[in-house]
Amino acid sequence: MQYFPVFLDAKDLHCLIVGAGEVGARKLELILKTPATITVVAPWMCDTVKSYASHPQVTLIEREFEQDDLNAKDMVFVATSDETTNADIHDLARARKVLVNVVDNTPLCQFITPSIIDRSPITIAMSSGGVAPVLLRYLRQKLESVIPANISRLGAFSEKFRNKVKQTLDGVTARRYFWEDVLDGDIAELVEKGQNDKAEAQFDIALEAARQNQKPQGQVYLVGAGPGDPDLLTFRALRLMQKADVVVYDRLVSPQILELVRRDAEKIYVGKTKSNHTLPQQDINTLIAEQAKQGNRVVRLKGGDPFIFGRGGEEIQTLIEQGIDFQVVPGITAASGAASYAGIPLTHRDHAQSVTFATGHLKDGTIDLNWNALAHASQTLVFYMGLTGLPIICKKLTEHGLSAETPIALVQQATLPEQRVVTGTLATIMDNPETPTMKPPTLVIVGSVVSLHRKLDWFTRTVE
Template sequence: MKPISLPIALRIAGQPVVLIGEGEGAIAKSRLLRARDAQVRYVGDEPSLVEQFGQAQDSPSVMVGARACFVASDDPDTVSRAVDMARAAGVTLNVMDRPELCEFTVPAIVERGPVQVSIATDGTSPVLARLLRARIESWLPQGFVRLVDLAARWQDRVRRGTANLSDRRRLWEAALTGPIANQAMAGDDAGADQSMQSMLDGQAQAAGEVYLVGAGPGDAELLTLKGLRLLQQADVVLYDALVSQDVIDLARRDAVLEDVGKRRGHCPMPQGAITDRIIEWARQGKRVCRLKGGDPYLFGRGGEEALALVEAQIPFQTVPGISSAAGISAQAGIPLTHRGIARSVRFVTGHLAGGSLPADWQRLVDQQETLVLYMALHHLPAIQASLLAAGVAADTPVALIQNGARANQQVWVTQVDHCAEAAAAIDPDHGPTLVMVGQVVSLREQLGVGTNLADATARSWMLNA
């Protein structure tokens, strides 16, 4: 279907605008008009609008000199009269939920200071426009307005200091998508101004930086807004095996993607080599996103990489992610803690460096504590024996959750004395498996019915379009 309207930006500050109608639609339109300092002539009986604007006469004279007319009413007679008056006066018209009567439509709007992004569907689907608006809201952080302020401060100086339009465009692209942009959005105006001056003076070489980003447990909608912003501005993305494809697909189309994931029995790039690779890319002036499943500092070895970056004097940011334990347990319908059942939670790696098991199981055992085991599936027979030997009741519930927080999530509920047998039936090559031990697992029978991943496919277009 070809578009039939042309999006425009209409200045209505100080201009008379007619608003006719009552109810939520009229109130919503009034907020839109007040935010733009329009002189509203209100025709209707909505008490809050009468209080704000007074009550204009319901006659053709209300249209004289008006810039536009908005009609928000379900009453056919009100709509018909408003349309007749507006058309007789030559006033451009918008009628809520009646696209066939509209001479213009009002888009869904994302605002960041003077920057406005509008989404219009020719009046055919306002709901779809609002859904798209929600997606764009996530792309444009609230701090984005500080970039506008930066551009305003430097517009004249950049124009005077650059020889031609191409140089100016390259300078602005570098400033608004790299470290200077991060300084500005963090509120460091002095640092951003200093960096801009250095760039303008030709003193600054392209500076690399690193983002240690937690990708969450799998569902792309659980990625934080800051993580999404940095992922989408990265030149290079180094991602783990635990990061879902839905999250990887959110990277820029022209970004270099490198799989540096370690899998059981297969470690093509040891941790030291990964760290060296991060530093190598950053020293080439690239923006590097180190994308990790869950949270970078919870069994993600993000601390090791951060220390190496400090030593190499490379600037970096750490963006926390929803941990696998928090995200997966919620999607599986299992609380980590619950009054009267579990007063604490403990996160434990299922194997140590070199493949050995933790030795202090006695210290890890508490009937009122939830035990969450990462990377434990392969060692579950030995873990089962250790738990029983430490005094854990044989009938303590256990959940094995494979591909948690993803559309293909599977959950097996068993108990300690049968968990090794249940683990043997799970193919580890089909995805990562989290193990939860504790009485909270018994709540899944009630809470699991409220957990629905079936809409993941329906939501994927919003994330991957």
């Protein structure tokens, strides 16, 4: 981040605006949303600025800027049409340690004005660092459409009862759980509808109940993180990641997705590679359970889907045995993500009427599969963790009747910008010079549908 986001207390803020055209008027109207004291200096003022002459926060001075105008000022917006004057005022402000913004001249901005969504006391500010204002406007429009207009009522309600909750409940975790329950439940709905009397009555009942059982019960959420692209996360997955006290994640969770976890959550890495386990699976199961017993809200973040070669079933068996509540949040499995982003439909009327997911690495390290059932031309096969055993997969499928000319694709780091696709046939894939360069995580897709890749590819180029 070149610009550090921060919210200034404007109660005793003294702001100077140099220039009183329409640009200066926009800055004036923006700052007037705060309690700041504002001085505007310019030899000429537009009608919009003049209309604020009697405003108690505003002082208008019709003359050229003078150095002493910077005295006792905390920040200054420079909005004249003279570039030399703008640069001179910038230098003077920096020398006096006054925060300075030269409008529409990012290199001369010590701070920049963000795009603001105002639902006071809830305020959302966004910035592109001055490089993508149109994109920023687009994002603001999106947020405006999903944030309830009455969210300000909920902000005011939270402010009103904040101290009462703090005095009633001990511990940050207990208070956070309580507020999350309030904000997710019927009380918030009543507040947004303006039914504050009912909301306050229910709030008091809920707070007393929380007081009698101050330590909240820990819970585990097995969350599918999808194949890698953070845009493929479900809304529920993202919401829980933002609520988690502890996040236990594996190697297949992309850095882009991990970045979306709540900043102050404890993050515990338990990634596994072939013959190199940070923690054995049983230890992971125990770790998750112990964290929940300590009263934490635990998100077990797993690449793809927890119940498709994600060992989610093994983990919740431990939770059931120890009496710990849990929920499972499905994710887009790697097979679906890889196939879609590689332009390979898993089923197609002319190519495959079924699809089978198989693991290329069993619990005991072997690839002992039902090859007779797998070796059928009218289905698509997807092998998870199949890169190491690729020679065996090709050999076994041809030995059990699948044509050596059957197309095969290797998809590495599916859905991410680094995605690579290598194609061939069961007979030729091992001779492709690109095959030895492929690294996990790589999915293996076998079947006639792979022949559609070249035509349907929309995301990446084929390496052949």
